[in-house]
Every structure is written in structure tokens, then in C-alpha cells.
Amino acid sequence: xxxxxxxDDRDKKIAKLQFLIGLTNLQTSQQSKSKSKSKSKxxxxxxxxxxxxxxxxxxxIPQVEQETYPSRTINAQLQVEKNVIGIYENFLExxxxxxxxxxxLKHVQYVRFYLQNPLPVEMLGYDSLHTWTIYWLLNARCTLxxxxxxxxxxxxxxxxxxFSFWMDETDAIGGFxxxxxxxxxxxxxxxYAALLSLVIIIDDDNYKRIxxxxxxxxxxxxxxxLKQPDGSFxxxxxxxxxxxxxxxxxxxxxxxxxxxxxxTENCIEWLVSCQNYEGGFGGDLMDEAHGGYAFCGLNALLxxxxxPKQLYDLIDVDSLISWMVKRQYGMEGGFSGRTNKLVDGxxxxxxxxxxxxxxxxxxxxxxxxREKLQNYILCCCQDPGKFGGFKDKPTMRCxxxxxxxxxxxxxxxxxxxxxDEDIMKEDGLAFSFKAAKLDDDCPLGLVDPVFTVxxxxxxxxxxxxxxx
Amino acid sequence: xxxxxxxxxxxSGFDYSDITPIPLKTIDPNDLKTPALCDILYSDDxxxxxxxxxxxxxxxxxxxRALYLTDMIIERxxxxxxxxxxxxxxxxxxxxxxxxxxxxxxxxxxxxxxxxALQNPKNYQIWHYRGLxxxxxxxxxxxxxxxxxxxxxxxxxxxxxxxxxxVWSYRRLFVEKFDLFDKKEELQFVRDKINEDMxxxxxxxxxxxxxxxxxxxxxxxxxDDSVVSDEISFAKELISKAPxxxxxxxxxxxxYKILKxxxxxxxxxxTQFTNLVYEDSVSVYAFELLAExxxxxxxxxxxxxxxxxxxxxxxxxxxxxxxYKKAQLTVV
Ligand SMILES: [Zn+2]
Numbered sequence: 001x002x003x004x005x006x007x008d009d010r011d012k013k014i015a016k017l018q019f020l021i022g023l024t025n026l027q028t029s030q031q032s033k034s035k036s037k038s039k040s041k042x043x044x045x046x047x048x049x050x051x052x053x054x055x056x057x058x059x060x061i062p063q064v065e066q067e068t069y070p071s072r073t074i075n076a077q078l079q080v081e082k083n084v085i086g087i088y089e090n091f092l093e094x095x096x097x098x099x100x101x102x103x104x105l106k107h108v109q110y111v112r113f114y115l116q117n118p119l120p121v122e123m124l125g126y127d128s129l130h131t132w133t134i135y136w137l138l139n140a141r142c143t144l145x146x147x148x149x150x151x152x153x154x155x156x157x158x159x160x161x162x163f164s165f166w167m168d169e170t171d172a173i174g175g176f177x178x179x180x181x182x183x184x185x186x187x188x189x190x191x192y193a194a195l196l197s198l199v200i201i202i203d204d205d206n207y208k209r210i211x212x213x214x215x216x217x218x219x220x221x222x223x224x225x226l227k228q229p230d231g232s233f234x235x236x237x238x239x240x241x242x243x244x245x246x247x248x249x250x251x252x253x254x255x256x257x258x259x260x261x262x263x264t265e266n267c268i269e270w271l272v273s274c275q276n277y278e279g280g281f282g283g284d285l286m287d288e289a290h291g292g293y294a295f296c297g298l299n300a301l302l303x304x305x306x307x308p309k310q311l312y313d314l315i316d317v318d319s320l321i322s323w324m325v326k327r328q329y330g331m332e333g334g335f336s337g338r339t340n341k342l343v344d345g346x347x348x349x350x351x352x353x354x355x356x357x358x359x360x361x362x363x364x365x366x367x368x369x370r371e372k373l374q375n376y377i378l379c380c381c382q383d384p385g386k387f388g389g390f391k392d393k394p395t396m397r398c399x400x401x402x403x404x405x406x407x408x409x410x411x412x413x414x415x416x417x418x419x420d421e422d423i424m425k426e427d428g429l430a431f432s433f434k435a436a437k438l439d440d441d442c443p444l445g446l447v448d449p450v451f452t453v454x455x456x457x458x459x460x461x462x463x464x465x466x467x468x
Numbered sequence: 469x470x471x472x473x474x475x476x477x478x479x480s481g482f483d484y485s486d487i488t489p490i491p492l493k494t495i496d497p498n499d500l501k502t503p504a505l506c507d508i509l510y511s512d513d514x515x516x517x518x519x520x521x522x523x524x525x526x527x528x529x530x531x532x533r534a535l536y537l538t539d540m541i542i543e544r545x546x547x548x549x550x551x552x553x554x555x556x557x558x559x560x561x562x563x564x565x566x567x568x569x570x571x572x573x574x575x576x577x578x579x580x581x582x583x584x585a586l587q588n589p590k591n592y593q594i595w596h597y598r599g600l601x602x603x604x605x606x607x608x609x610x611x612x613x614x615x616x617x618x619x620x621x622x623x624x625x626x627x628x629x630x631x632x633x634x635v636w637s638y639r640r641l642f643v644e645k646f647d648l649f650d651k652k653e654e655l656q657f658v659r660d661k662i663n664e665d666m667x668x669x670x671x672x673x674x675x676x677x678x679x680x681x682x683x684x685x686x687x688x689x690x691x692d693d694s695v696v697s698d699e700i701s702f703a704k705e706l707i708s709k710a711p712x713x714x715x716x717x718x719x720x721x722x723x724y725k726i727l728k729x730x731x732x733x734x735x736x737x738x739t740q741f742t743n744l745v746y747e748d749s750v751s752v753y754a755f756e757l758l759a760e761x762x763x764x765x766x767x768x769x770x771x772x773x774x775x776x777x778x779x780x781x782x783x784x785x786x787x788x789x790x791x792y793k794k795a796q797l798t799v800v
Contacts, residue, residue, distance in 0.1 A: 056784045061667075062749035065710045072630060073667035118495050118504040121511045128547040133506040154503055161505045177550065180508070181492055181518065183525045185550045238553040240596040273684075277676055277722030286681055287637050288673040319725070321789070322756070326714060330785035339669040339714050341631065364795075366788045 047096035049371050050088050050379070057330030073340050080342050083394050084332045087379055100378045102410060103388065104144050104443050110388030111141045111403065115154075126400075128178045131165055131194040134158065136404040138200055139453055143407040145443045147200075147454045155201045162194045163213050169237070173222035174215055186222060187236045192248035195255055199453050199461040207464040216465075220258045223249055231266025242283040243274050247296035250303040251451060254430055255461055264304060271300050272314050278339060279319030289323060291337035291350040298354060299450050303430045308361040308419065321358055321367060327351045328368055334376035334393075344392045345381040346402050348373060348409020353449040356417040360433070365416075370438075374413040381406050407444070408452055414442040417449060423459065431459045476513040476540065477520075482533035489519035490526070517541050525554050530561035539580070546588040552597050563604060571609035577601050582621050589629055595638040618642060619653070630661060631670045640677055644685075649678050666706055669715045675699075676719060680726055691727065699723055704737060707751075711741045717753035735761050742774075752783045759793065768797050 059081055061074050091099055115137050119126060126133050138158065141150070167186045168174040175186025176194035198210055226234040226249075232241040233249045246267065253259050274281045274297055280289025281297030301314060311317055327335040327347060334343035335351040355368040381390045381402070389398025390406035417435045424432035435446040435455045446455040477484060492515050495507045510518075517540050524534045538555040541548055563573040581598045588594060605613050622642075625635045648654045655678060661671035679699050682688040703720035707713065724731050734757065741754035755774055762771035772794055779790035 053785075058750075060712070062710075062712055064749060065712070069666055069710060071665035071667060073665050115505060116500075116503050118497055118507040118509050121509050121514075123508060124510065124514060124545055125547060126506060127508055127510075127514075127545055128549060130506060137506070157503050157505060179548065179550055181522060182490065183522050183550075185553055187549060236549060236553065238556050238600065239549065240592070276673070277680075277726055278673075278718045282673075283633070283637060284640075286640060286673075286677045286684060288633065288670050290633065316725075321792075325786050325789040328785055330783070333785075338631070339718060340667040341669070362792070364788075364792050367792060369785055369788060372785060 046099045046375065047092065050099070050375050051092060053330065053333055053372055053375060054085065054088055059331065060329060076342055080393065081331055084380055087394060091379055100382060102378060102443065103382060106386065106388035107403065107407065108141065108144050108146060111137050111144065114400065127180060130178055130180060131162065131176055131190045131197065132178065133400050134161060135193040135197045136400040138197055140404040140407050142200060142454045143411050143445050143447055145445055147445050150201060152205065155206055158197060158201050159206060159210060162197050165190065165194060168218065169222060172218065173225055174218035175222045185236045188226065188233060188245050188248045189235060192251055195252055196451065196453050199255065199457050202461050202464050207467065211465065216256050216258060219252065219256060223253065223263060227263060231270030243271065243281055243293045243296045243300065244283065246271060247300040250300050254303050254428065255458060257462060257465060268301065268304055268314060271297055275315050275320065279316065279323030288338060291327060291335065291347045295350040295353055298357060302357065302450055306429055308429065311361055317361065324351055324354050324358065325368060328373065332376055333372035334380065335373065342393070343376065345377060345390055346392060346405040348377055349405035349452065352409040352412045353452065356412060356449045360417055360419055370413040374410065377406055377410050408447045411444040411447045414438050414444055415446050427459060427462065431462060476516055480536055482536055484520050484533060487520055487523050490522040491515065491519040514544060530558040534558055542584060546584065546591045547593065549593055552593045556597065556600055559601065560604065563608060565608055571612045574601055574605045574609065575612060578617065585625060589632060592634065595634045599638065599641060615646065626661065630665060630668050636670045636674055640674065643678065649682055654678065666710050666713055667715055672715045672719050676722055684726065696723065696727065711751040711754065712749050714753060721757065731757065732761055732764050750782050752778065755782060763797065772797055
């Protein structure tokens with residue numbers, strides 16, 4: 001298609017001009033619609049949605065405040081708004097033909113490249129995060145539509161690799177470490193990531209091998225050794241305690257079926273006290289409310305209780321919801337992790353997963369604005385070039401962590417979740433989440449909001465662990 | 469180590485020649501068959517350091533040369549938690565009371581921590597580690613601990629990044645440990661932080677902790693009336709300066725929530741901001757609070773109107789949320 005360039009340019013200029021003087025852009029948007037008959041529906045929706053976003057939202061900080069009380073927060077926020085608006089305007093100018101879509105192929109290439117090839121020395125920092133890097137890439141690949149495409153060769157290699165991080169701390173206790181080689185300490189978060197990788201790849205063919213290698217009793221004893229009287233867990237020997245460690249420990253406990261009174265003692269009391277005055281959760285008692293810890297805190301509770309309604313007896317659900325929806329910024333569309341902080345793509349999962357969970361708890365259809373979050377992800381977290389991967393914000397570079405949590409967030413944008421009551425009664429609340437796509441054409445896989453792995457995988461793993 | 473190769477440790481002043489290295493496995497970058505699954509092409513430096521560290525860890529050697537090795541590794545990868553833990557074990561031995569310079573091992577270590585912290589502002593381990601070293605110092609040489617030193621480094625770190633989560637969290641633990649809730653300098657510091665950036669939510673959170681922490685942590689049965697009214701006034705004053713700032717509204721709300729005070733008494737304050745609708749400074753928070761006040765007044769119709777206004781005009785990005793709040797009204 002080769003449109004008349006002069007007309008096209010004129011249209012672009014009009015669009016820009018109307019935009020800048022703040023006129024409603026309905027006309028331009030309709031023009032673009034009629035011009036691109038061949039375009040599929042979601043694309044046009046997105047064009048309008050971006051347009052609406054820019055027209056209806058105001059800069060977060062009023063002019064008066066900018067001038068009277070300049071500050072670091074204001075500078076940083078203005079800079080991001082400027083960048084993001086520039087990007088959105090640029091896409092609008094190009095017309096509805098060019099509104100970005102998820103470039104699945106490119107991202108899959110990115111993920112597969114890094115699973116296949118050794119990492120350059122510049123990525124040395126990952127030497128304490130090995131099990132995480134495997135989980136991030138593997139799960140991103142599943143979310144990007146490759147869940148059923150992992151070969152036996154790859155699965156076998158992953159099992160070997162994951163178990164190469166198994167560490168017996170003593171004869172009685174053990175867990176997974178994050179670093180290469182012997183004499184490393186097992187670490188709760190590293191073990192969580194190791195286990196999630198196994199959850200993703202377990203099947204009829206390999207479950208016996210996984211079961212044989214997994215010393216559940218040693219993990220059980222190890223977790224007990226890290227348990228504190230106040231309910232919390234140390235991340236590792238000489239390590240810190242926080243809501244992250246609690247969530248990761250509870251995921252492990254639930255997946256391995258080792259829940260007992262000693263391990264769960266005072267967990268609920270401790271978690272509840274981490275909900276802070278803003279409604280979100282901090283990492284520890286009275287720390288600032290933070291998206292990552294809110295994800296861990298809410299999910300840790302869901303891993304402990306039997307029905308969603310019990311949540312109301314434990315925490316202030318309304319103020320958690322109020323805090324959560326405030327994380328979304330009108331102009332950017334994405335989420336921030338804390339009050340008065342900047343948007344960042346990874347909160348599409350940390351905060352983005354809270355929405356389906358709280359929608360289920362409250363019986364509400366939609367709490368956050370999925371469409372606008374999707375605009376941020378597609379326009380601001382993907383690189384326009386040929387290299388894949390996702391990132392925090394336009395000025396940043398792609399990395400494994402953001403690639404996983406942004407793709408999960410994108411999946412949440414395109415799905416809704418519900419509870420299977422039978423599974424809830426039989427296997428527990430945390431295992432009972434199911435999902436459906438909002439748009440059948442969406443190429444992304446469905447993601448479990450509690451475990452952040454493909455939906456259904458945690459229950460399957462749990463069942464394999466019980467099978468002879 | 470082979471003699472012909474220059475060693476990263478050659479200027480260390482320590483002798484490692486008696487150690488049999490346990491090397492990291494070699495990686496063939498040209499192997500295209502097996503997925504590498506994030507094997508790292510380590511540098512020779514790093515390989516050498518780790519290959520020596522492992523036999524030392526295995527033998528539980530707590531020596532100066534082991535300490536030096538951990539330093540070299542943490543310099544290259546600050547997130548290496550096993551090395552941090554090992555370093556702590558080494559220090560525990562080196563600072564024991566029967567050692568002549570036990571206390572200076574620990575005070576030097578605090579200085580070293582500061583250097584590492586400045587180079588790795590986002591690191592998880594460093595602040596927790598520092599806390600462990602201070603505990604050791606307090607346990608063994610309490611008179612050697614200088615509380616002013618903590619203030620200095622914290623001030624510097626929060627100057628560099630005024631919302632550094634780990635540093636604020638450390639500061640909170642520090643206040644709790646030394647019962648500094650009422651210390652004048654601590655209060656002044658946090659008020660200054662808020663005054664220089666009213667949107668520094670971490671500072672607001674810390675202020676909340678100083679004022680209401682003991683109550684929340686059940687160290688105190690009540691909060692003094694004067695504290696409550698001072699803090700409410702402070703929040704109101706800052707809301708008036710910047711009515712769209714969520715930090716000050718959340719602080720005000722938080723006080724009412726934690727003390728179970730009745731928000732109806734905020735009505736006249738809130739309506740100042742809901743009556744005047746400035747072009748670009750509509751306070752969504754004021755409207756949200758007003759809607760809640762109407763609910764308590766059992767005026768659901770008024771509350772509904774506010775939610776509709778928020779959904780349609782004032783805050784459309786959260787249309788789903790405001791619709792949800794509206795729907796909740798009929799349930800009540
Ligand atoms: Zn991020």
C-alpha cells in the first residue's frame with residue numbers, strides 16, 4: 001500500500017496540530033479509520049484508546065506546583081511524561097496502520113537466543129541469580145506462546161541445570177542456590193525460581209526423574225531452620241527477612257505439599273502487619289507500600305487461606321484496592337510501584353496481577369484499566385528495532401527480568417481470571433485460579449496470578465508430586 | 469596458579485600458593501547443541517577468585533586472606549549472597565574478644581560497607597549485612613559504636629537517592645533498635661526531606677513510622693492527642709500547598725485509619741478542594757474522601773454523584789474503580 005504521501009503528510013500535520021491545541025481528535029481518528037479498511041479491529045481500538053488517553057488525562061503535577069515547589073520527584077515525572085507523550089504522539093501521527101502490536105516473534109527470538117547461548121562476561125551479575133534467569137526466560141517463552149513447544153532435549157537440559165544448583169547445606173537440610181558451583185548457600189528465592197522452572201517443564205516423561213532428585217524432606221527441614229518465631233523467614237543463613245522470603249517459602253511449601261503447623265505458624269499475623277497505612281504492603285513491618293511486596297503479601301495470604309472471602313477478615317481489602325488502582329497513571333497508562341514514583345513495565349505483573357486476584361475476591365469484572373496498561377507495554381516497553389525483549393521504560397534497556405514480568409503483564413491485560421470451586425475445595429485456593437482470553441486472537445499464553453507460571457501448571461506439578 | 473599468567477591477586481600481599489583451587493567448569497562457547505541456560509563466560513579474573521574462594525569456604529578458613537578474596541568478589545558482583553554470608557562468618561572470628569584488634573576489625577568493616585554501598589545503591593545485601601556487623605559490635609565492644617557515623621552515611625545515601633527503599637528500611641530498623649522515635653535530629657531530618665520534596669513518599673512513610681510506629685508495634689497503648697493534632701495539621705498544611713499530592717493525603721487518611729477517627733470531621737477541609745475545581749489541579753483524593761464522608765453520613769445519593777463525576781470527568785483512567793465503588797454503595 002503506497003498512500004499519496006503529500007496527503008498523508010498533511011493529515012499527520014493536522015493531527016499533530018489538533019493534538020497540540022488540545023482539540024478533540026475525533027475527526028482525525030475517523031479519517032484514519034476509513035483510510036485503513038484492511039486493518040483489524042484491535043489495532044483501531046488501540047489508536048482510539050491512545051488518543052483518548054492523551055486527551056483525557058492531565059499531567060500529574062499541576063503547573064502551579066511545578067513552579068512553586070520544584071523538586072526531584074516533579075522533574076523525574078515531567079521527564080517521563082514528556083518521553084511517553086512523545087512516543088504516543090509519534091505513533092498517532094503515523095496513523096492507525098502503525099500502532100505497535102505485540103511482536104511475539106522478535107521476543108521469542110530474544111528469549112531463545114539467551115537460553116541457547118552462554119552469557120557474555122558483562123552479565124556477570126547474574127552469577128547469583130542463575131535459577132532466576134532460567135525461570136525468567138523459560139516463563140517468558142511460555143507466556144509468549146511457547147508453552148507446548150519446549151522440546152525434550154531442552155527439558156532434560158533444564159532438569160540437569162536446575163539440579164546442578166541443589167545444595168545440601170548439611171546432611172539434614174538443603175535447597176537450591178543461585179550461584180554456580182559447590183559450597184554455595186541455598187536461598188529461598190533461588191529455590192522458588194528453581195522450582196517454578198520445574199513446574200513449567202514437568203510432564204509424564206520426566207516427573208519420576210524430578211521426583212527422585214527433589215529431596216522434599218531436606219527442603220522441609222531447611223525451611224524450618226529459617227523460620228522465625230514472629231512468623232517470618234530468613235532468606236538464607238545470615239540473610240534478611242521480608243515479605244518476599246515469606247511468599248517464596250509459601251509457594252515452595254504449597255507446591256511440595258509440606259504445609260504444616262510449624263511452617264505456617266504466625267505467618268498470617270506477620271503478613272497482615274505488613275499492610276501499611278497506604279493500603280499496600282511493605283517489605284517488613286511499617287516499610288513503605290511497594291508493588292513488589294504487595295504482590296508477595298497478597299499472594300502469600302492466598303497461599304494460606306481457604307476461600308477468597310477470608311481475606312476480608314484479615315486485611316483492609318478496600319484500601320489495598322484503592323492503593324492498587326492509584327498505581328496506574330493516566331497519561332502513561334502503566335503502573336508505578338509506589339506513591340509518587342515513576343511508571344515501570346515490571347509492575348504490569350507486580351501490580352497487574354493484583355487486579356485479577358482482587359477482581360475474583362470482590363466479584364468485580366475489572367478494577368484496573370487493562371487497555372491503557374496495554375498501550376504502555378506495547379508502545380513504551382518494546383524496542384522499535386529488530387531486537388526483542390521488554391523493558392522498564394523507553395529510556396532503559398531490555399533485560400530478562402522485565403522481559404518476563406512485562407510479558408506476564410501483557411497476558412493479564414488480555415485475560416480475566418476466575419476460581420474453580422471444586423479445585424479450591426480439593427487442592428486449596430491458590431491452585432484454583434483459571435483464566436480465559438478476552439480476545440481469542442491474542443497470541444499470548446494465560447498466566448497464573450499467584451505463581452506467575454502458565455495457568456494450570458502448579459496444580460499439575462502438585463499432582464505429579466503425589467503420583468507414584 | 470600457573471606462573472606465566474598474571475594473577476589478579478599478585479598485589480594482594482597475601483600468599484594463596486598453598487591452596488588447591490576448585491575451578492569453575494569450563495564453557496565451550498562454540499557448543500551449539502546443548503542449550504547453555506545462562507552459563508556465563510566468566511573472565512579469567514573471576515574464575516581465579518572463585519576457584520580459590522571455594523576451597524577456603526570448604527575448609528571454613530576465617531583469615532585475612534579469605535577476607536580479601538570476598539572483597540574482590542563483592543567488588544565484581546555485589547549480589548553474591550553466599551560470599552556476604554561467608555564474609556560475615558570471617559568477621560565473626562576475626563573480631564572475637566581474644567583478638568588484640570577485634571574492635572577495629574568491626575569499625576573498619578563499617579567503613580568498608582560504606583564504600584560498597586556508595587557503589588551499589590540498589591543492593592539488597594549490604595544494609596542487612598551492615599546491621600549484622602553493628603549487632604556484633606554492640607555485643608562485643610558496645611563503647612566502640614558511633615551512632616553519629618550511622619547518621620552520616622544515611623544522610624549521604626538519602627541525598628544521592630531520596631527514595632532508596634533499602635536505606636529507608638534500614639533507617640527504620642535503626643530507629644527502632646536505638647529507640648530514636650523522639651530524637652529531635654531524626655524528626656528534623658525527615659521533615660527537611662519532606663520540605664525539600666513534598667512528593668517524597670518514603671519520607672512521609674518514615675514520618676508515619678516515627679509518630680505512630682510505637683502504637684502500631686504495640687510498644688505504646690495510645691498516641692498523644694498533641695501528636696495527633698500536630699500531624700493532622702502538618703498534613704493539611706502540605707495538602708493546601710499541593711492539593712494533588714497523594715503522599716500528604718495518604719498520610720492524613722492513614723492517621724484517621726490507624727486511630728479509627730471519624731473522617732466526617734474532615735468535611736469542611738475536604739470541600740475546600742472539591743468546591744474549587746482548578747483547571748489542572750483537581751484533587752482526586754479530595755473527591756474520593758468526600759465520597760466516603762457522604763457514605764458515613766448515609767447520603768448515598770451524594771456519594772454516587774461524586775463517584776460518577778470521578779469516573780466520567782475527573783479521573784477517567786480509573787473508571788472501572790469508580791464504577792466499582794459506586795456499585796458497592798447499593799450493597800451497603
Ligand atoms: Zn522494573
